[in-house]
Amino acid sequence: MATLNNDINEILVSKDELDEINRRLGAQITKDFADKNLLVVGILKGSVYFMTDLTRHIDLPLKLDFLAVSSYGGGTTSTGAVKIIKDIDIDLAGYDLLIVEDILDSGRTLDYVCRMLKTRGANSISVCTLLDKPERRVVDLTPDYVGCSVPDEFVVGYGLDYDQQYRNLPYIGSLKRDIYE
Ligand code: IMP
């Protein structure tokens, strides 16, 4: 029988650690956005698990929206080409945006998204990423909120995919190399 766990090399962020990250970031965001007009924008599809858990720890009125972009296709390395598949529905004027992303790798995706959104009249734009691979950065982008850093390995689970699979793993793990090589 094919199970997801068999394809994982090592658990890098456990369920308990994910809980702890969501609590910590939720409390910080609650403080930082207390007097603001918060609109949380999740980047589909990788951020869905993180966004739904994180926002339950934000004790403020807020709205949710989504943006779908594609940058990777089925492989494991960035092409640099970013395409908007689904745009945000809400007019951004007057909102303080918190963009929620699963992982910051080269930074190209978020750099493109932030530059595009800056032209739309939001009060402010902040970036929250669950995972960061700082060694891989090719554009100058520093996130405002980071769950944790991970080594330069291909990781899946808790929303992150390889070829659209593994998103439903309840933890973050590194994928065995023979799966994608
Ligand atoms: P960037 O544009 O290179 O920063 O890539 C960011 C996007 O690539 C993320 O939103 C993920 O969808 C994907 N990505 C980068 N590294 C990984 C990984 O290790 N596992 C799964 N997806 C990844």
Ligand code: MG
């Ligand atoms: Mg993504």
